Ligand SMILES: NC(=O)C1=CN([C@@H]2O[C@H](COP(=O)(O)OP(=O)(O)OC[C@H]3O[C@@H](n4cnc5c(N)ncnc54)[C@H](OP(=O)(O)O)[C@@H]3O)[C@@H](O)[C@H]2O)C=CC1
């Protein structure tokens with residue numbers, strides 16, 4: 001089988017090597033000729049360059065491909081995707097060809113492009129996760145759509161993707177551009193889990209005065225049990241890295257955090273759909289706050305100045321709190337996918353979605369077994385509930401900032417304790433005559449239930 005790949009950066013180069021290694025013939029192009037040369041020399045070194053053909057323009061690529069053509073794009077999201085699509089039309093792709101956008105594109109752009117290109121070629125979308133290592137050795141692949149062109153390439157993607165217990169982490173999760181929506185939410189969860197780990201680190205380092213090595217050792221102990229996850233493992237590894245003069249690498253890094261858009265889109269979509277994902281939103285805003293010039297988060301860049309320990313944390317309680325908080329981040333993401341699927345009629349299969357996250361991707365974790373068992377995956381975690389409450393309280397008492405930990409504890413409490421919406425309903429009706437709904441389900445006004453002599457002015 002033969003496919004083409006446009007964009008040979010971090011993801012494209014590594015996916016290209018993976019594709020060739022698995023037996024595919026690849027025609028590859030990047031606007032930067034050095035990227036093609038670099039890929040060719042890597043493929044030579046690994047001994048499978050005979051299945052790789054680097055081209056220096058898209059017309060040559062289109063000419064060389066067997067028809068119907070299958071072309072993958074791994075270029076930065078946004079206008080560049082349309083630019084490459086236009087160039088490919090110019091180069092001669094036709095209605096029988098499939099072009100799969102594999103970047104982190106906004107799913108709304110995917111829906112628009114499907115319509116825009118419907119008479120030119122088949123436009124399909126697929127989210128990929130796993131970074132450079134995943135792309136090289138087996139990423140998670142979240143595809144969608146029911147187009148005919150997929151049938152040609154699916155058997156191959158199933159082999160190229162990571163696998164978990166012998167099952168591929170490639171799936172067409174639902175209809176339309178739902179694959180990109182699922183990848184977007186994957187990243188929203190990713191932001192929240194990264195921030196949560198950073199907050200646990202923060203509490204231990206500044207709150208309890210532990211060293212990077214001690215925290216790394218604790219993370220390693222946790223990884224030996226049910227908390228084993230890719231993000232926890234890389235965090236421990238990072239904490240153990242030292243510069244040549246033995247300074248911990250983390251202490252040399254500025255604390256302003258960038259973002260490319262998927263976390264923000266997750267928050268925006270959740271707000272638009274009316275689905276609560278407070279931990280995911282808090283993680284996006286935590287990044288924003290690191291970039292706000294006049295906050296301490298931005299000004300006090302490093303941990304170099306030693307601060308005295310302020311809180312006494314029970315480490316077993318911290319482990320349990322971290323466990324429940326992590327599960328709750330996935331719960332929010334899955335609720336968002338479910339709600340969006342219902343609104344857009346995408347028929348997203350959550351079991352297939354979770355299957356794509358089992359290996360290869362950034363949010364892979366052993367406790368996904370627990371999540372895959374179904375909706376009740378946070379039921380019965382009574383000790384963890386108490387632990388989350390106690391740790392959140394300890395954290396707040398330290399005076400340091402824990403946006404995701406606090407939001408997650410509040411999220412759980414909101415799910416499981418009485419709400420105070422009745423007073424807010426009454427306030428809205430008092431000033432704006434918006435109406436209230438009673439326990440009996442009757443819609444009326446405060447003035448239907450009581451006589452109000454004179455309203456507060
Ligand atoms: N890095 C990651 O961990 C992940 C990234 N993604 C997504 O995958 C996509 C690619 O990401 P990544 O590989 O990191 O990005 P890179 O910036 O490393 O690579 C993009 C490549 O596309 C090339 N390119 C740009 N414009 C064109 C064009 N018009 N024609 C051909 N090639 C072009 C770039 O060339 P040049 O450098 O000369 O501009 C570059 O080599 C993005 O959408 C990203 O969000 C998804 C999952 C993980």
Ligand SMILES: O=C(CO)[C@H](O)[C@H](O)COP(=O)(O)O
Nearest residue numbers: 104129130259260261262362
């Ligand atoms: O998709 C990814 C991982 O799954 C990319 O690494 C992405 O760039 C991460 O998002 P951000 O750059 O906003 O942190």
